[in-house]
Amino acid sequence: MAKASSVKDVAARAGVSLGTVSNVLNRPERVSPDTRARVEQAMRDLGFVRNESARQLRAGRSRTLAYVLLDARNPFFTDVAEGAERAAEGAGLSLFMCHSDNRAARERDYLAHLVEQRVQGILVTPVDPDAAALAEVRRNGTPVVIVDRTRSDDEFCSVAVDDVLGGRLAVEHLIDTGHTRVAFIGGPDSIGQVRDRLEGARRAWSDAGLPEDQLTIVPTASLTVVEGRSAGERVMGISKRRRPTAAFCANDLLALGLLQQLSTSGASVPGDLAIVGYDDIEYASAAAVPLTSVRQPRQELGRRAAELVLDEAEDPDHVHQQVTFTPELIARRSTLG
Amino acid sequence: MAKASSVKDVAARAGVSLGTVSNVLNRPERVSPDTRARVEQAMRDLGFVRNESARQLRAGRSRTLAYVLLDARNPFFTDVAEGAERAAEGAGLSLFMCHSDNRAARERDYLAHLVEQRVQGILVTPVDPDAAALAEVRRNGTPVVIVDRTRSDDEFCSVAVDDVLGGRLAVEHLIDTGHTRVAFIGGPDSIGQVRDRLEGARRAWSDAGLPEDQLTIVPTASLTVVEGRSAGERVMGISKRRRPTAAFCANDLLALGLLQQLSTSGASVPGDLAIVGYDDIEYASAAAVPLTSVRQPRQELGRRAAELVLDEAEDPDHVHQQVTFTPELIARRSTLG
DNA sequence: CGGTCCCGTTGAAACCTTTCAACCCAAGGA
DNA sequence: TCCTTGGGTTGAAAGGTTTCAACGGGACCG
Numbered sequence: 212m213a214k215a216s217s218v219k220d221v222a223a224r225a226g227v228s229l230g231t232v233s234n235v236l237n238r239p240e241r242v243s244p245d246t247r248a249r250v251e252q253a254m255r256d257l258g259f260v261r262n263e264s265a266r267q268l269r270a271g272r273s274r275t276l277a278y279v280l281l282d283a284r285n286p287f288f289t290d291v292a293e294g295a296e297r298a299a300e301g302a303g304l305s306l307f308m309c310h311s312d313n314r315a316a317r318e319r320d321y322l323a324h325l326v327e328q329r330v331q332g333i334l335v336t337p338v339d340p341d342a343a344a345l346a347e348v349r350r351n352g353t354p355v356v357i358v359d360r361t362r363s364d365d366e367f368c369s370v371a372v373d374d375v376l377g378g379r380l381a382v383e384h385l386i387d388t389g390h391t392r393v394a395f396i397g398g399p400d401s402i403g404q405v406r407d408r409l410e411g412a413r414r415a416w417s418d419a420g421l422p423e424d425q426l427t428i429v430p431t432a433s434l435t436v437v438e439g440r441s442a443g444e445r446v447m448g449i450s451k452r453r454r455p456t457a458a459f460c461a462n463d464l465l466a467l468g469l470l471q472q473l474s475t476s477g478a479s480v481p482g483d484l485a486i487v488g489y490d491d492i493e494y495a496s497a498a499a500v501p502l503t504s505v506r507q508p509r510q511e512l513g514r515r516a517a518e519l520v521l522d523e524a525e526d527p528d529h530v531h532q533q534v535t536f537t538p539e540l541i542a543r544r545s546t547l548g
Numbered sequence: 549m550a551k552a553s554s555v556k557d558v559a560a561r562a563g564v565s566l567g568t569v570s571n572v573l574n575r576p577e578r579v580s581p582d583t584r585a586r587v588e589q590a591m592r593d594l595g596f597v598r599n600e601s602a603r604q605l606r607a608g609r610s611r612t613l614a615y616v617l618l619d620a621r622n623p624f625f626t627d628v629a630e631g632a633e634r635a636a637e638g639a640g641l642s643l644f645m646c647h648s649d650n651r652a653a654r655e656r657d658y659l660a661h662l663v664e665q666r667v668q669g670i671l672v673t674p675v676d677p678d679a680a681a682l683a684e685v686r687r688n689g690t691p692v693v694i695v696d697r698t699r700s701d702d703e704f705c706s707v708a709v710d711d712v713l714g715g716r717l718a719v720e721h722l723i724d725t726g727h728t729r730v731a732f733i734g735g736p737d738s739i740g741q742v743r744d745r746l747e748g749a750r751r752a753w754s755d756a757g758l759p760e761d762q763l764t765i766v767p768t769a770s771l772t773v774v775e776g777r778s779a780g781e782r783v784m785g786i787s788k789r790r791r792p793t794a795a796f797c798a799n800d801l802l803a804l805g806l807l808q809q810l811s812t813s814g815a816s817v818p819g820d821l822a823i824v825g826y827d828d829i830e831y832a833s834a835a836a837v838p839l840t841s842v843r844q845p846r847q848e849l850g851r852r853a854a855e856l857v858l859d860e861a862e863d864p865d866h867v868h869q870q871v872t873f874t875p876e877l878i879a880r881r882s883t884l885g
Numbered sequence: 886c887g888g889t890c891c892c893g894t895t896g897a898a899a900c901c902t903t904t905c906a907a908c909c910c911a912a913g914g915a
Numbered sequence: 916t917c918c919t920t921g922g923g924t925t926g927a928a929a930g931g932t933t934t935c936a937a938c939g940g941g942a943c944c945g
Contacts, residue, residue, distance in 0.1 A: 215666075215689050217931055228895045233933055243893060260688045263664035264604040265931035268900050273601075274661070283629060283645070284830075289620040296647060300654070305661045307644035308620070310633060317637070324611070324642045327600035329552075351597045352552050436834035471836035474811050493621075494831070497773040499808035554901055565925045570903055580923060602901035605930055 216257040225253035236261060267329065272524075276517060277325050278358070279309045279318060279335040286492050287509060288336065291358060294513025295334055302521060304331065311338065319344055326353045332520030334358050334513070354523035356516045360403075361533065368519040370534045372507040374404050377538035378411025381459045381487045381505050382426075384540050386419050388547070390457040390485065396442045396469065397461025398430040405434075405461045408489060412459055427455055434461060439468020447478060457485035457546070463495045466502055470545070474499060486545040501543035508536050553594040562590035573598060604666065609861075613643045613854060614662050615695070616655060616672040620647045623829050624846060625673065628695060631850025632671055639858060641668065648675065656681055663690045669857030671695050671850070691860035693853045697740075698870065705856040707871045709844045711741050714875035715748025718796045718824045718842050719763075721877050723756050725884070727794040727822065733779045733806065734798025735767040742771075742798045745826060749796055764792055771798060776805020784815060794822035794883070800832045803839055807882070811836060823882040838880035845873050 218236075222229040227246060234242050235250045242250070253259075267273050276299045280288040292308050299306040309325070311318035315338045322344060325333055332354040337345060340360040345367065349355050357369040385393050395412050397405045409428070416426045429445055431438040442465065446458060460466035466488030473480055480486055480500045488495055491506035515534055523529045555573075559566040564583060571579050572587045579587070590596075604610050613636045617625040629645050636643040646662070648655035652675045659681060662670055669691040674682060677697040682704065686692050694706040722730050732749050734742045746765070753763045766782055768775040779802065783795060797803035803825030810817055817823055817837045825832055828843035852871055860866045 218933095219931075229932085230895055230897095230934085231893085234894085237933075241893075246893080258688055261664050262605070262666065262931050263661070264601040264610070264666060265900090266664075266933075267601040268599070268605055268902090268931080269933045271900075277644075283620065283626040284623050286621050289626075289647075292620060292647065293649070296649075300657075305646070305658060307614075307646060309642070309644060310626075310629065312630070312633075320637075321642060324600075326597050329599065329601060351595055436831065468834070475836050494773065497805070499812050555903095556901080566902085567904085567925055567927095568923085571924085574903075578923075583923080599901055602930090603903075605901080605932090606903045608930080 215262070216259050217262070218259075220257055221250065221253045221259050224257060225250045271329070273329050273331055274303065275305050275307060275328070275330045276520065277307045277309055277321075277330050277333050278513075279311055279321050279325075279333060279337075281311055281313050281336050281338065283308070283310045283312075287359075287490060287507075290509035291336075291513040291516075294510030294515075295517040296513070297510070298514045298517035298521075302517075306517075313338060315339065315342070322348050326351050329353070331524050332356070332517075334516045334520060336360055354520050356520040356523070358512065358516050365531060365533060368516075368523060368531045368533070370512050370516045370519065370536065372512065372536045372538050374407035374538075375411040375414070377489065377505045377507070378408035378413075378459070379415040380411075380538060380540045381408075381489065382412040382415035383419075384503070384542065384546065385457045385459065385485065385487060386415065386421070388457075388485065390455075391421060392425045392427070392453070392455040392457075394427045394429050394446055394455040394458040395461075396429045396431060396439070396446075396458050396465055397434065399432060400430075402434075408459075408461050425455075429458075431461075431465060434464055436464050436468035436471070439465035439470075440472040441468075443469040443472030443476075446484065447473070447476065455484070457481070457487070459487045459489075461489055463488035463490045463492045463502065463504055466504070466545075467494060467498060470498055470500060470502070481544070481546050481548050487540075488545075491541055496541075496543065498545075500545050503543045503546040504541055506539045506541050508539075512536060552599070553596050554599070555596075557594055558587065558590045558596050561594060562587045608666075610666050610668055611641050612665070612667045613641050613857065614646055614658075614667050614670050615643060615850070616646045616648055616658050616662075616670060616674075618648055618650050618673050618675065620645070620649075624696075624827060624844070627846035628673075628850040628853075631847030631852075632854040633850070634847070635851045635854035635858075639854075643854075650675060652676065652679070659685050663688050666690070668861050669693070669854075671853045671857060673697055691857050693857040693860070695849065695853050702868060702870060705853075705860060705868045705870070707849050707853045707856065707873065709849065709873045709875050711744030711875075712748040712751070714826065714842045714844070715745035715750075715796070716752040717748075717875060717877045718745075718826065719749040719752035720756075721840070721879065721883065722794045722796065722822065722824060723752065723758070725794075725822065727792075728758060729762050729764070729790070729792040729794075731764045731766050731783055731792040731795040732798075733766045733768060733776070733783075733795050733802055734771065736769060737767075739771075745796075745798050766795075768798075768802060771801055773801050773805035773808070776802035776807075777809040778805075780806040780809030780813075783821065784810070784813060792821070794818070794824070796824045796826075798826055800825035800827045800829045800839065800841055803841070803882075804831060804835055807835055807837060807839070818881070818883050818885055824877075825882075828878055833878075833880065835882075837882045840880045840883040841878055843876045843878050845876075849873060 218232045296306045309321040340362045488504040491504040495502040555569045633643045646658040825841040828841040832839040
């Protein structure tokens with residue numbers, strides 16, 4: 212592996228000055244066709260690869276965006292990343308994904324590294340949206356956009372989805388399809404999203420003039436398939452007369468677990484219990500009974516976040532915006548029969 | 549956002565030379581405590597952040613690895629990434645994930661960008677493992693390790709899992725649990741992994757002396773839940789007398805679809821049909837009937853790949869190795885009742 | 886034939902860090 | 916007192932690219 216060759220080597224081989232080589236690279240139209248051909252040939256001969264560090268050093272900016280995400284295994288985040296990726300691609304940039312794995316320390320390391328790299332901008336779904344580290348990153352000169360979280364101050368751009376509205380949509384749909392006893396399944400309520408979705412559910416309920424005690428809360432310890440199954444056992448353990456006829460789950464994993472539990476025990480969906488999930492993950496539509504679910508515009512979220520971070524990077528008059536997207540209810544057989 | 553400050557600014561403010569600032573950064577033990585304190589204070593005052601491009605330019609190497617993966621939504625790849633990440637973290641490096649989304653053009657862009665960035669090494673699950681682009685990357689000076697694919701020549705390090713053995717394990721397990729009519733569900737056979745798993749299944753079958761026509765091939769168009777359901781219909785459409793009593797699915801998504809189809813139609817698992825999946829994804833153990841599945845050491849795969857690429861980067865006597873990992877059968881209720 | 890203009894090319898400067906030989910000075914030994 | 920030693924600090928050079936003012940030469944116009 213011979214030492215990488217530089218513009219100087221290329222220039223020498225092509226018999227031109229190194230300024231010309233640079234012109235071939237950056238403004239080929241300024242160079243006469245035959246000179247250009249000679250330079251390009253020399254590049255091929257030497258296996259020349261432009262050194263991005265040097266270019267960046269000189270240019271002061273990189274050609275990269277980064278998305279620091281909490282959990283690469285959650286399809287929600289990878290979909291967001293994909294949206295951001297497309298936007299980056301459109302702007303001629305690369306998007307690097309960094310997996311903080313929900314660890315604040317790892318997140319900090321990544322952020323520091325990215326700032327040192329002088330990436331054009333950072334999208335981040337932070338472990339703690341109010342962490343001082345984020346302000347520090349921006350103070351150090353790198354634009355930051357917060358994704359799927361909101362910060363208590365408005366010092367940052369952020370993109371998120373209106374979870375209160377999502378909860379409302381879900382429950383309004385159940386009310387519209389005739390249900391008057393409904394369970395909300397989800398938890399722990401330390402998760403902001405869970406709280407918001409429940410809040411939306413409650414508002415829809417009281418707006419419809421339904422009695423508060425007919426909206427049952429079934430708490431779960433986490434948002435997983437296993438918890439969904441156990442919640443199912445609890446719901447079905449209620450005497451038929453008083454049992455809810457529909458359940459709104461705080462996410463699709465819970466809903467899938469619930470669905471499994473019901474079909475294992477011979478109950479019918481939606482006959483015995485209608486189900487609404489949240490997130491509309493791929494498995495939701497592929498379930499044994501396709502799930503009604505609240506869809507968030509995930510790719511759009513990523514795309515918009517990328518646009519915002521680029522605006523912050525390029526527009527000196529940039530004003531921070533908190534963008535809220537609108538979720539959408541996708542009705543399927545689990546509520547429609 | 550004031551222009552970022554450099555070591556020179558820090559030096560001026562601290563009243564020392566810029567060499568000293570650099571020493572504080574890189575060999576703090578050489579600097580007297582009070583000078584160091586002064587310099588560090590100046591850094592804080594100015595919000596100094598080391599410019600990684602310049603450092604890299606000087607040092608000739610970066611502090612980064614990258615993993616270019618096919619599909620960020622597939623938990624298999626993100627688990628591999630996680631293993632690589634841990635290894636990178638251990639070596640003081642960052643790992644960037646790049647999502648090629650199965651598009652050769654995007655993969656090419658990423659590889660080019662990474663080479664220009666002079667990353668220390670690239671892990672890649674390529675769209676086409678024999679693509680000339682990979683050889684080009686290495687020729688240009690960046691170590692490359694191929695993950696979960698194998699190349700026809702041995703010019704690269706690679707890490708993969710023995711799919712033939714995996715297929716064998718699955719079918720041996722079914723034979724051991726008393727089945728003499730088995731279906732292999734999977735396709736298309738343009739996918740190398742599908743071919744290998746089937747090959748392993750066949751070998752186990754004939755080694756056990758069972759008649760070839762009792763191993764039924766049920767082809768699918770892709771490895772998805774929906775295809776699994778349709779395969780289920782086909783299998784259950786066979787007259788009871790000749791119907792297989794067990795199915796080995798080429799991946800877990802097929803197995804989950806199959807399971808859904810069976811439970812929807814009232815068939816029992818494993819009573820009417822035992823099921824073995826492949827990959828042991830998270831949903832496999834969380835399914836209505838927990839799935840027996842063939843587990844691949846995903847994190848280990850990533851970890852080893854990272855080690856290999858670092859070895860290639862650092863050891864002048866590096867020899868390319870093709871590492872093959874051994875899969876493991878995880879028996880659960882879908883075959884054991 | 887002389888003067889302009891424009892195109893293509895050149896060479897040096899700048900970007901910021903790290904490294905390393907050289908230097909200074911105080912302390913200790915002769 | 917002079918010399919040595921060594922810790923602490925310095926300043927210049929190097930690394931590869933981009934930019935830009937300047938330059939050379941050919942073509943065109945008068």
